[in-house]
Amino acid sequence: MxxxxxxxxxxxxxxxxxxxxxxxxxxxxxxxxxxxxxxxxxxxxxxxxxxxxxxxxxxxxxxxxxxxxxxxxxxxxxxxxxxxxxxxxxxxxxxxxxxxxxxxxxxxxxxxxxxxxxxxxxxxxxxxxxxxxxxxxxxxxxxxxxxxxxxxxxxxxxxxxxxxxxxxxxxxxxxxxxxxxxxxxxxxxxxxxxxxxxxxxxxxxxxxxxxxxxxDSLRHNREDEEVVAQRMVREVFAGLPHECQQLRRQYEAQRYLSLFRAAVLGGDREAAKRFYWHALELHPYQALRWSYLRKALRLLGRGTRNRR
Structure with missing residues (x-):
């Protein structure tokens, strides 16, 4: 049976x-x-x-x-x-x-x-x-x-x-x-x-x-990180209704801020700056949140001192 x-x-x-x-x-x-x-x-x-x-x-x-x-x-x-x-x-x-x-x-x-x-x-x-x-x-x-x-x-x-x-x-x-x-x-x-x-x-x-x-989470893997972040944004919003598409730029900015944070932790200053500025262009409100802005200002401050 x-x-x-x-x-x-x-x-x-x-x-x-x-x-x-x-x-x-x-x-x-x-x-x-x-x-x-x-x-x-x-x-x-x-x-x-x-x-x-x-x-x-x-x-x-x-x-x-x-x-x-x-x-x-x-x-x-x-x-x-x-x-x-x-x-x-x-x-x-x-x-x-x-x-x-x-x-x-x-x-x-x-x-x-x-x-x-x-x-x-x-x-x-x-x-x-x-x-x-x-x-x-x-x-x-x-x-x-x-x-x-x-x-x-x-x-x-x-x-x-x-x-x-x-x-x-x-x-x-x-x-x-x-x-x-x-x-x-x-x-x-x-x-x-x-x-x-x-x-x-x-x-x-x-x-x-x-x-x-x-x-040992895979989330710390930075290989092809920017390509993966962009692919993530596409996949997420491909399945969401039209009314949700207004959130796409803010979410993309958030993904770039995650890349920024990972680059800061990894000591990659140039990548960190690039990721932060791109997030700022995408959605200033998201990028200017103090938790991110503080890290960006600290990063820029170190760059100024190093040039001296």
């Missing part, structure tokens, strides 16, 4: 996380049910991820599937899992994180009370390298806000936070707006922005996942 169509598809993209993957897998297997499926996409791992997955496959766990692909990045792995999934909703769990006990039951209950939900934001437990833990509650989202206001609050004011592992997505919306595979970092931002303005958002204060923070 075939299994019924699942309600929730848990999708785990993984690359070289064989040593941590069992923790993520076990956190899902402990709460598997007939309306849950688990799909792991092995994105061309070079460690023993394949062996770890083969050992689980030999257990013939119902609802568990593995897909192996040539390394193509996190966005491509997530898209593969979403296309393979059968559930109405998808939860994308990172291979180095874990679901908390009862997370899927909680989501099932939330959906029972909010059948039209397109995005469910839950709380999370952030775990830091030194062992500290902090509970982060989801940001309340008022669905009466206009798409423009929601976009502003998410992209510019950082008042809405969305994270994988503690967020449930309606899968058809993810199929409408796949993760941009041209981005190797920050690929979630265009997707989250799209869903935020196209879905009914509900929240739960119940912590759904433990998210482990690492110091």
């Amino acid at each position: 075939s299994r019924p169509e699942p309600l929730i598809s848990v999708i785990i993209p993984t690359y070289n996380y064989a040593h941590l993957l069992p923790r993520a897998l076990n956190s899902v297997f402990q709460q598997m049910a007939e309306d849950v499926e688990l799909i792991v996409v092995n994105d061309g791992s070079r460690d023993n991820t394949g062996e770890v997955l083969a050992a689980y496959q030999r257990q013939q766990i119902q609802g568990f599937r593995v897909e192996h692909q040539v390394n193509a990045g996190a966005a491509a792995a997530r898209n593969s899992g979403i296309r393979l999934a059968r559930g109405r909703f998808a939860l994308l769990l990172d291979a180095d994180d874990e679901l908390l006990p009862g997370a899927l039951s909680c989501l099932r209950e939330v959906l029972a009370h909010n059948p039209e939900a397109g995005l469910v934001l839950g709380a999370q437990v952030s775990v830091y390298p030194d062992g500290r833990e902090r509970i982060r509650l989801p940001t309340p989202v008022t669905n009466t806000h206009s798409p423009c206001e929601l976009t502003r609050r998410y992209l510019l004011e950082k008042k809405i936070s969305i994270s994988h592992c503690c967020t449930l997505f309606r899968r058809d919306l993810l199929l409408q707006r796949p993760y941009p595979e041209s981005l190797r970092t920050g690929e979630d931002v265009p997707v989250f922005a799209y869903l935020l303005v196209n879905a009914l958002v509900v929240t739960t204060a119940r912590p759904l996942a433990r998210i482990h923070k690492h110091s």
